[in-house]
Amino acid sequence: xxxxxxxxxxxxxxxxxxxxxxxxxxxxxxxxxxxxxxxxxxxxxxxxxxxxxxxxxxxxxxxxxxxxxxxxxxxxxxxxxxxxxxxxxxxxxxxxxxxxxxxxxxxxxxxxxxxxxxxxxxxxxxxxxxxxxxxxxxxxxxxxxxxxxxxxxxxxxxxxxxxxxxxxxxxxxxxxxxxxxxxxxxxxxxxxxxxxxxxxxxxxxxxxxxxxxxxxxxxxxxxxxxxxxxxxxxxxxxxxxxxxxxxxxxxxxxxxxxxxxxxxxxxxxxxxxxxxxxxxxxxxxxxxxxxxxxxxxxxxxxxxxxxxxxxxxxxxxxxxxxxxxxxxxxxxxxxxxxxxxxxxxxxxxxxxxxxxxxxxxxxxxxxxxxxxxxxxxxxxxxxxxxxxxxxxxxxxxxxxxxxxxxxxxx
Amino acid sequence: xxxxxxxxxxxxxxxxxxxxxxxxxxxxxxxxxxxxxxxxxxxxxxxxxxxxxxxxxxxxxxxxxxxxxxxxxxxxxxxxxxxxxxxxxxxxxxxxxxxxxxxxxxxxxxxxxxxxxxxxxxxxxxxxxxxxxxxxxxxxxxxxxxxxxxxxxxxxxxxxxxxxxxxxxxxxxxxxxxxxxxxxxxxxxxxxxxxxxxxxxxxxxxxxxxxxxxxxxxxxxxxxxxxxxxxxxxxxxxxxxxxxxxxxxxxxxxxxxxxxxxxxxxxxxxxxxxxxxxxxxxxxxxxxxxxxxxxxxxxxxxxxxxxxxxxxxxxxxxxxxxxxxxxxxxxxxxxxxxxxxxxxxxxxxxxxxxxxxxxxxxxxxxxxxxxxxxxxxxxxxxxxxxxxxxxxxxxxxxxxxxxxxxxxxx
Numbered sequence: 001x002x003x004x005x006x007x008x009x010x011x012x013x014x015x016x017x018x019x020x021x022x023x024x025x026x027x028x029x030x031x032x033x034x035x036x037x038x039x040x041x042x043x044x045x046x047x048x049x050x051x052x053x054x055x056x057x058x059x060x061x062x063x064x065x066x067x068x069x070x071x072x073x074x075x076x077x078x079x080x081x082x083x084x085x086x087x088x089x090x091x092x093x094x095x096x097x098x099x100x101x102x103x104x105x106x107x108x109x110x111x112x113x114x115x116x117x118x119x120x121x122x123x124x125x126x127x128x129x130x131x132x133x134x135x136x137x138x139x140x141x142x143x144x145x146x147x148x149x150x151x152x153x154x155x156x157x158x159x160x161x162x163x164x165x166x167x168x169x170x171x172x173x174x175x176x177x178x179x180x181x182x183x184x185x186x187x188x189x190x191x192x193x194x195x196x197x198x199x200x201x202x203x204x205x206x207x208x209x210x211x212x213x214x215x216x217x218x219x220x221x222x223x224x225x226x227x228x229x230x231x232x233x234x235x236x237x238x239x240x241x242x243x244x245x246x247x248x249x250x251x252x253x254x255x256x257x258x259x260x261x262x263x264x265x266x267x268x269x270x271x272x273x274x275x276x277x278x279x280x281x282x283x284x285x286x287x288x289x290x291x292x293x294x295x296x297x298x299x300x301x302x303x304x305x306x307x308x309x310x311x312x313x314x315x316x317x318x319x320x321x322x323x324x325x326x327x328x329x330x331x332x333x334x335x336x337x338x339x340x341x342x343x344x345x346x347x348x349x350x351x352x353x354x355x356x357x358x359x360x361x362x363x364x365x366x367x368x369x370x371x372x373x374x375x376x377x378x379x380x381x382x383x384x385x386x387x388x389x390x391x392x393x394x395x396x397x398x399x400x401x402x403x404x405x406x407x408x409x410x
Numbered sequence: 411x412x413x414x415x416x417x418x419x420x421x422x423x424x425x426x427x428x429x430x431x432x433x434x435x436x437x438x439x440x441x442x443x444x445x446x447x448x449x450x451x452x453x454x455x456x457x458x459x460x461x462x463x464x465x466x467x468x469x470x471x472x473x474x475x476x477x478x479x480x481x482x483x484x485x486x487x488x489x490x491x492x493x494x495x496x497x498x499x500x501x502x503x504x505x506x507x508x509x510x511x512x513x514x515x516x517x518x519x520x521x522x523x524x525x526x527x528x529x530x531x532x533x534x535x536x537x538x539x540x541x542x543x544x545x546x547x548x549x550x551x552x553x554x555x556x557x558x559x560x561x562x563x564x565x566x567x568x569x570x571x572x573x574x575x576x577x578x579x580x581x582x583x584x585x586x587x588x589x590x591x592x593x594x595x596x597x598x599x600x601x602x603x604x605x606x607x608x609x610x611x612x613x614x615x616x617x618x619x620x621x622x623x624x625x626x627x628x629x630x631x632x633x634x635x636x637x638x639x640x641x642x643x644x645x646x647x648x649x650x651x652x653x654x655x656x657x658x659x660x661x662x663x664x665x666x667x668x669x670x671x672x673x674x675x676x677x678x679x680x681x682x683x684x685x686x687x688x689x690x691x692x693x694x695x696x697x698x699x700x701x702x703x704x705x706x707x708x709x710x711x712x713x714x715x716x717x718x719x720x721x722x723x724x725x726x727x728x729x730x731x732x733x734x735x736x737x738x739x740x741x742x743x744x745x746x747x748x749x750x751x752x753x754x755x756x757x758x759x760x761x762x763x764x765x766x767x768x769x770x771x772x773x774x775x776x777x778x779x780x781x782x783x784x785x786x787x788x789x790x791x792x793x794x795x796x797x798x799x800x801x802x803x804x805x806x807x808x809x810x811x812x813x814x815x816x817x818x819x820x
Contacts, residue, residue: 060491080789081470081800086749293745294803319803332743335703339496379490390491393704393729 005405007033011054012375014387015039016064017365018351022344024384029054030063032371034405039365057375057399060382062391064347065363066124066372066401067323068354071212071265071286071311074128074135077114078105079316087296088218089231095316096239102316103132111138114321119144121322124372124403127212127286127311127358129185133170140177143408145372147358148174149185149212152192152200155246160196167200175207181358182207188214189225189252190232190245197247197255210261210359212286216249216274217266218297225249253277263357265311268297275305284309284357287349289330291317299333302345309357310350323350327392343389371405374398415815417443421464422785424797425449426474427775428761432754434794439464440473442781444815449775467785467809470792472801474757475773476534476782476811477733478764481622481675481696481721484538484545487524488515489726497706498628499641505726506649512726513542521548524731529554531732534782534813537622537696537721537768539595543580550587553818555782557768558584559595559622562602562610565656570606577610585617591768592617598624599635599662600642600655607657607665620671620769622696626659626684627676628707635659663687673767675721678707685715694719694767697759699740701727709743712755719767720760733760737802753799781815784808 008031015028017039029045031038038048045054057063079102084094115138118126125145128135131153139146150171154163174182184204186192192200192213204211216222223230228244236242253274256262263284267275278285284307287300291313302308310330312321320326327346334342355363362370377397382390400410418441425438427449439455441448448458455464467473489512494504525548528536535555538545541563549556560581564573584592594614596602602610602623614621626632633640638654646652663684666672673694677685688695694717697710701723712718720740722731730736737756744752765773772780787807792800810820 080804081792081796082790085796085799290742293742294749296749299745329739329742332700332703332739333745335709335743339704339706380492382491386491386495389495394490 005033007031008402008405009049009052009054010057010063010375012057012061012063013059014062014382015365016062016347016388016391018065018348019364019366020352022348024387026384028063030365030373032373032402032405034371036365036367036369036371038367058377060378060380062376062378062387063365064374064376064391065351065365066374066403067122067350068125068309068358068360068363069118069123069312069321069323070127070263070309070354070357071288071313072126072128072321073131073314073316074111074114074138075106075130075132076102076314076316077110078102080319083316085294085296085317089220089235091295091317093235103134106134108138111135112142114315115139115142115144118321118323119401119409120398121324122374122398122401123321123323124374124401125354125358125360125362127183129212130170130174133173136174136177136180140179142179143403143406145181145360145362145403146179147181147183147210147360149183150174151185151187152196153187154196155191155193155240155242157193157195160193160199163196164199168203171203183210183212186211186213188217188221189247189249190221194247194252194255197252201255201259205258208260210263211256211259212263212265213256215253215264215267216269217292218295219269222269249274250277256283257281261359263309266292266297266300268292268300279306283307284353286311286357287330288313289333290326293333294318302334302349307353307356308349309353310346324392331392340385340389343392346392347388371402373402375400375410415443417441418815419459419462419464420467420473420785422467422471422473423469424472424792425775426472426757426798426801428475428758429774429776430762432758434797436794438473440775440783442783442812442815444781446775446777446779446781448777468787470788470790472786472788472797473775474784474786474801475761475775476784476813477532477760478535478719478768478770478773479528479533479722479731479733480537480673480719480764480767481698481723482536482538482731483541483724483726484521484524484548485516485540485542486512486724486726487520488512490729493726495704495706495727499630499645501705501727503645513544516544518548521545522552524725525549525552525554528731528733529811529819530808531734532784532808532811533731533733534784534811535764535768535770535772537593539622540580540584543583546584546587546590550589552589553813553816555591555770555772555813556589557591557593557620557770559593560584561595561597562606563597564606565601565603565650565652567603567605570603570609573606574609578613581613593620593622596621596623598627598631599657599659600631604657604662604665607662611665611669615668618670620673621666621669622673622675623666625663625674625677626679627702628705629679632679659684660687666693667691671769673719676702676707676710677715678702678710689716693717694763696721696767697740698723699743700736703743704728712744712759717763717766718759719763720756734802741802750795750799753802756802757798781812783812785810785820
């Protein structure tokens with residue numbers, strides 16, 4: 001994937017930079033090979049590139065960073081009607097009952113198709129939670145930037161060493177892949193024993209790997225962690241032979257305070273105190289809004305935290321991995337947010353926010369950033385105010401997708 | 411359109427009847443020509459049709475009534491990025507400024523394309539609000555069941571007679587079309603003078619036409635009708651030279667009490683008292699949820715009223731006229747509703763509810779109903795519980811669309 005790519009000079013009606021100031025350039029120019037070397041407007045371009053012919057992307061064209069899907073589970077891609085939606089505990093039950101059936105349908109083709117669908121719909125980077133290492137060959141062969149989170153799971157104290165060994169073996173296999181960025185996922189406070197968490201964090205720190213965990217996804221999780229009660233009680237007693245939660249929320253969170261790049265997925269039922277801890281850790285929250293609605297959870301308040309990324313979650317709790325579909329639905333889910341400003345914020349979270357969460361030098365069209373770029377065409381002329389809303393809302397054609405400067409689609 | 415159609419014998423994995431009991435038949439059978447003559451399950455079919463071969467629609471196939479889009483404005487189909495979203499008054503301003511530009515782009519092709527897109531996405535009946543009669547030829551030539559609401563608009567007392575004459579001329583033209591069901595739309599309490607409303611209601615009653623009106627779509631409308639104040643004040647003073655609302659809400663509603671089939675679109679800001687009046691009128695409310703969110707309104711509470719239909723509204727306030735897209739988004743917008751039950755309700759509103767609102771003998775797969783039928787295939791096997799959710803959520807293929815028993819798509 002380190003093939004040399006030729007330099008490109010693109011011009012478009014609009015460039016959405018997705019930097020901290022959320023700059024939007026009307027009639028903008030982008031120069032890149034593997035990385036971006038120049039982004040600017042017509043006032044400076046002639047001075048900088050007096051004799052260069054730029055490829056104009058056409059009327060109502062837009063250049064923007066590729067979308068970053070910060071959290072998904074490709075290994076559950078076989079689900080469509082099997083799992084029970086509407087209530088997290090009922091869903092968890094159905095996962096436990098149908099897991100083997102769903103996993104038996106996983107092959108390279110299924111993983112590859114999901115990655116291709118993502119690419120075609122404008123996603124250039126993905127954070128894939130790998131629970132069984134069934135996805136690693138496809139992730140390694142993909143043209144997307146693939147961050148593979150080796151997931152560690154197991155609430156039984158007696159199996160800590162066994163689960164840790166399994167994690168290490170799987171991590172080793174990932175580290176040998178040249179085209180995957182290795183990372184660590186600790187399933188959750190309720191399903192990963194604290195001793196196991198500690199061991200894995202030690203590895204993550206030593207190898208400077210980024211870490212994700214699911215946190216406060218459901219009301220059931222909140223009640224279980226707080227009072228060892230609620231709808232998790234029965235499932236834990238019957239299936240896992242546990243009568244008490246293995247961690248308290250605060251203790252669990254504090255285990256991650258030394259991790260450099262930490263992301264918490266969901267946080268629908270996180271309290272203000274929890275969010276304060278996350279903020280102190282300079283952590284990211286990954287918002288999987290469609291998944292949360294389908295599993296009967298609250299919708300995370302995107303005004304309550306600073307660094308937010310967007311994830312589709314897996315097809316185990318979503319009908320699509322299309323990030324534009326996700327963004328459009330989020331726009332309607334957060335129905336009281338001011339529509340134009342929130343659209344800008346959504347694109348920022350899905351690019352800049354995702355890059356921060358996955359620790360990628362991407363998600364922004366600025367000099368020295370990796371050239372992960374979408375070229376789109378809108379149906380009609382937008383204003384600067386409704387540009388991002390128009391990008392999210394209207395059926396747009398994605399003409400080209402560049403990853404590390406290479407034309408991967410279009 | 412009264413061509414004889416041959417009799418069809420269809421069998422499917424599931425039949426969603428959309429009757430009042432919301433019956434779902436596993437392994438069901440439907441027999442129809444122009445109308446439906448039989449709907450049943452495998453326990454009775456051999457007795458009824460001992461020697462008939464039924465066409466099985468395949469694995470995970472579904473037969474259900476065609477969707478009914480109870481409220482749209484095809485004449486605004488040229489909008490995509492032009493109109494201002496996020497606030498109703500700002501949107502209204504942008505409509506007034508851009509109306510001529512948008513209408514100048516309307517031709518038969520634009521209307522026809524919208525109707526075709528609707529057909530392909532499973533809509534078999536449409537309630538089209540016709541403000542300028544630019545859509546009537548295409549409506550007349552469409553294979554959909556087209557109810558054309560001749561809209562009357564005008565808040566100036568001096569122009570009541572002129573506006574009434576214009577309405578009568580346009581209604582006359584519709585009445586001459588053999589393939590359109592004529593109906594009446596009174597724009598709203600704020601934009602149609604009460605004297606004009608009275609005259610038009612008289613015509614509607616005499617000709618037994620059904621009536622629609624926009625009601626309490628925005629907070630601005632509520633404030634204007636109640637106190638002649640709020641963000642409408644400026645627009646009414648400047649554009650229409652009016653300092654006071656021409657109607658009060660209650661008075662306006664009571665004008666419709668003698669109408670047999672009355673539908674109120676939106677009702678986002680209707681009070682309990684208003685809803686009681688509507689309930690006494692045995693009226694329908696048409697829920698246009700995506701439109702309401704895009705124009706910054708509240709979301710109508712679907713638990714607060716009995717007879718609800720679904721409309722996409724026009725492309726002036728929606729990105730799509732696809733009813734399945736509408737239903738899916740509504741599922742996320744009403745994020746606290748229990749997901750499976752609400753999915754059933756959504757399909758009921760989009761079929762049975764729409765038929766009631768448009769006064770069609772359609773929207774239900776029962777004996778003697780018009781044969782407006784969709785044949786779909788789901789990706790995987792659903793349960794009875796999640797069947798409707800799966801229909802709404804998963805990208806499904808619509809294989810066939812029958813209207814009055816005629817295969818119109820597929």
